[in-house]
Amino acid sequence: MEQARAGLIEKALEIEKLKAQLARLRRMSFGRSSEKLDRQIEQLELMLGDLEESVGQSQQRVPGRPCDEARDKPVRRPLPDHLPREEVVHAAACNCPSCGGALRRLGEDVTEILEYRPGRFHVIRHLRPKFSCRRCEAITQAAMPDLPIERGRPGPGLLAHVLVSKYADHQPLYRQSEIYAREGVALERSTLADWVGRSTAILEPLVSLLREDVMAAPRLHADDTPVPVLAPGMGKTRTGRLWVYVRDERPHGGEPPPAAAYFYSPDRKGAHPQRHLAGFAGHLVADGYAGFNALYTAERQPGPVIAVACWAHVRRKFHDVYAARQSPVAQEALERIAALYTVEKAIRGRPPDERRHVRQERSRPAAENLIAWMESTLPKLSGRSDLAAAMRYALARRESLLRYLNDGCLAIDNNAAERALRGVALGRKNYLFAGSDAGGERAAAVYSLIETAKLNRIDPQAYLTDVIARIGPHPARHLAELLPYNWQPTS
Structure with missing residues (x-):
């Protein structure tokens, strides 16, 4: 555990160094056109994204978020008001689970998750009403459903979209960030990189099973x-x-x-x-x-x-x-x-x-x-x-x-x-392939799932959306059910 913590902090420090180099290059190129400097900035963006993916991937494996204190993470902004909302109410028990007494409503907790369906963003509002027992005053509330990323706000559809856009549609993360900004959704490249790393860690057991x-x-x-x-x-x-x-x-x-x-x-x-x-x-x-x-x-x-x-x-x-x-x-x-x-x-x-x-x-x-x-x-x-x-x-x-x-x-x-x-050849033409060896290994893992889905005439977006949502609580002995060619989508 300590070795993992030290490695994460080292990566975080390297990220800060690259951020400083990138800022200097941007200042140098301000006000004038320089193809060479533009290319260097593009390469640094890619390397920085790969390092941030590695940090996210390691943190998903190591509980406790060991190096959050070593990174300046983007400020979490409220989700845009213009996005459509869908409400999911998680009802609590009808009676107090402790004594069986009647319940009275105290309020509710609301968790907003940014989700993506092909062609549009939307927000899912998870409403969990709170109740207190009139007899014993115990508080009752439905549990929050499992999310792919603990304390994160991306839904499985959005995580799948980021992966498919990067590895199937060959859009590097900084370009995705620019595309989303035009739709009124501010997602920093560092945030997307963290999601890619964590999603890859979530899918690792399935990739290993596929290779076997x-x-x-x-x-x-x-x-x-x-x-x-x-x-x-x-x-x-x-x-x-x-x-x-x-x-x-x-x-x-x-x-x-x-x-x-x-x-x-x-x-x-x-x-x-x-x-x-x-x-x-x-x-x-x-x-x-x-x-x-x-x-x-x-x-x-x-x-x-x-x-x-x-x-x-x-x-x-x-x-x-x-x-x-x-x-x-x-x-x-x-x-x-x-x-x-x-x-x-x-x-x-x-x-x-x-x-x-x-x-x-x-x-x-x-x-x-x-x-x-x-x-x-x-x-x-x-x-x-x-x-x-x-x-x-x-x-x-x-x-x-x-x-x-x-x-x-x-x-x-x-x-x-x-x-x-x-x-892979198309991705090579569209942008520099990887910012590091770790980035290449992540690409190989995600390619395995995406290309196998395509070989079986399965939409990678639909497949990864469903699998990312299900794989966390899915029994390990039944993991083969989530391989692309065994997959049966949930309704």
Whole structure:
């Protein structure tokens, strides 16, 4: 506990330092336009938000709000009068619970919660009348319903909206604050950051369960993508990685629902996917990244990981050559690969046995002829050419490229994982991805829930709203009921 308190105070002090740097930059840029200074301010806003999220996340785990005294928190203002109000009355008992006597009303306590439904803010007023017993003078009042954040004013819908806006719609918190201000609702970036950190802490058990469930699958798609992360110092970034592992049994009509588990790492060392997949055994559809090689050893425990190479990666290399030089050899390779995909289109959703039979009959001759054609063509090409490199890439993986032909449950490519990273790429274009490694880990956690909901055609806003409202008192042994693909919304 003391270590946690010290860590929170240290983070709070770092926040104050960044606030001072940000204020100086704003003064420097006042009255003149400077793209460089604007970019530095934007980066400091992001770093500051990440640190405040970390403080909120830690405080949600540690009772007693250990470092409130170390931070200057925004003054809590009354909720705007122009927002519509909804009243929820929490009635007390009809008779005194102590002696059974008649009750007389003394007054009421009112707690206002800021909530969000798609398209509008509103305020929920929780009214709890107080009664005293005419016989024994005992005071009776209904308990306040559980709130996601203790002593906080955001409702679960508003917390879900902030998370979805940041991680699904790629709006950093300082931009969200500006958007809300235009709607007449003043929410400081530091307040939003505190909410993001606390919401992530609330959802941590569910994210852990989702990751465990994904890793128990017999087949996974894996991929990673670079993400810029702020490094200490002004205006500098380094490259972290976001990893995704996707379970998708839909192409062969499998029963398990689709799911995606994300992880963050500060670099691309092979130790990271080896740690993520420590409990996995089965087929892994992935690119040729060498960091996976340690997983493919026969003596590995709890069992071997069997490599399945991606034909889309092979096709992409030939496509790049054709787009640059209109090479007839690259064109022929593309046409031969297209024949394999024509078969896949015809058998999508078919049972595994049928898929395997059709592949053996139609795809195997075409794939083996393609490999033989590349073997005979490669010696005729310049060894330094991109076309030769594309052929060498395919030939070096011929065994794992042909492996899908023998199993109707396997996919021809790794597009399932690549699709799961498209949202990350959009966020990268819209703003700098993360202000710290901790921010990257929070992003991976929330992405896991949001993208799994989307894979199951569930609205992430509706899902997170309901789950944030229910997860606190929900029995731990029934937590799997709140996974996106098991979720049943409350009315």
